[in-house]
Amino acid sequence: MAPLSAQDLRSHIVSLFAQALAQVAPGYAGATLALERPKAAEHGDFACNLALQLARPLRRNPRELAQALVAALPASQAIERTEIAGAGFVNVFVTAAAKRAALTAVLELESGYGRIDYGKGARVQVEFVSANPTGPLHVGHGRGAAYGASLANVLDFAGYAVEREYYVNDAGRQMDILALSTWLRYLQAQGVAVPFPPNAYQGEYVREMAAGIAAAHGTRYLRSADALLAGVPSVEEDAEAHLDALIANAKDVLGEDYAYVHQHALTEQLGDCRNDLQEFGVHFEHWFSERSLYEAGQVARALDQLEQAGHLYEQDGARWFRSTAFGDEKDRVVQRENGQYTYFASDIAYHLNKFERGFARVIDVWGADHHGYVARVKGALQAMGLDAQRLTVALVQFAVLYRDGKKASMSTRSGEFVTLRQLRDEVGNDAARLFYVLRKSDQHLDFDLDLAKSQNNENPVYYIQYAHARICSVLEEWGGDVGDLETVALSALDSPAELALLRELMEFPQVIEDAAHELAPHALAFYLKQLAAAFHSYYNSVRFLVEESSQREARLALVLGVRHVLRNGLRLLGVSAPEKM
């Protein structure tokens, strides 16, 4: 028979059932039928629960229905046998020849094996990280980065046209606080006696930026403390008002020079963030500036649109969006009493902009602490007459670091947080990338630093990579040209371990589809562990470099196929596949 790839084999069997269904229950011919992967090998390679699902509407005994389906199932060379089990499952056992043919497809497709057309080229935007450029990325951002990057890779592999985007919050108050913080440190370094507010950015990196400015421009930004502190309420009175007054004075006192300090701080921090992510294997097609929304008048335009649709109103001097009309708990302010737009206002404009760019689907990756924002953003989209269903917000739970079995401290603002860079330096990029996506994203993550660093069998990173390195080692020992293995006879592959491994390889495209559908890269990570386990088991059960050539070549072809899949999967997760360990 002609080699069917795993994906083709699956759809081949689906079509057989569709034909059987059309004969047994013509009225339900259009029903969507899905094949399950049975957990237990005794249940075959595929299972169909169609009979169970049709039992009720047809008012027929499910086992009887299963009998009828099996009887109506067209013959196929790919099917060894079928059996009816349990309440009415139809278990399908695929022939060894069909499984070997799937391996042939793996060897032909190589790095393309597993790439599917599930997304049908639809444009999808994945926006992630989007941390304020006000300081180094910390370990919480790291999880969003690893999740978002892996997810985007998986979606791309599943046939979507993916665009990765980082939303740069370069317009808000937080940036002003950073600029102020930097300037205050600069003044202090110049010997000016100014206080440093407790709610300003405390980190060492702020001092470094100040030193950089001094080194490049000397005393150009030196001003008197009196002018800066004029009319500023005390910290004890109102810490936030204190900060805001200092910012206002800084803008006054520095005049044109304020823009330089602001821009310098932004450029420095964004650059640092970019480097950090690049080293982490995370890249973006677009870095989208919040400020550009204001400069292009898009914030005002978005609010006009809401205004004209009658979804805004004035109260207490502020402008509100009636988000309660769309299921939110309370209405939200979009423009403050002082005329300033809120963060929410630019977020509305940003999402309008996203939708206007024509994405079939928009995925926002947010920290779980932002879950309260989902309703209002979706509400705003609806209010503007857009289909909020096209937006999916993937909430990523926090990651908590553990060292020596104890929580490692992670407080914000105080400057005492563990940065992503520190984490990467400590455990390495591979361990960080894999550990971050080893859990379902909506699940809290306990990140065990000691485990991530350990070089032993407890560490899943090494477990998977070791499988890859072992294969490379075997192929090198063999010394032949792996290209030749593509066409060798595979009929020697017939042991239970070999058929089990073939079955694992066949599952890969389906794993990609599931991971894409569920937005769940962890499914891929689990699969790779499982594939590595099947390989290690095989490795210990049989010798590859045997005298008999057909057996030797067939086995080498099989492990070469495993290597392709391990590489493809690890690549999507941003983890390296070393050839030697």
Add this chain to the structure above:
RNA sequence: CUGCCCGUAGCUCAACCGGAUAGAGCACCGGCCUUCUAAGCCGGGGGUUAUGGGUUCGAGUCCCGUCGGGCAGGCCA
């Protein structure tokens, strides 16, 4: 107080949008290196899926209550 998320082996976690006997790893116990990498493999014990009800052929999964944990509830971002 209100809303959202979560609760699965001693520990860390899976379970294919309701399917078959709830699965892995670690830890614990016992085995396997003169042969392609022992960072590996093989075997063993371990569960009332927090708890009480409900829905149906069938529930860890859906609905309600209770207990326990996390996160939100600014004219902050």
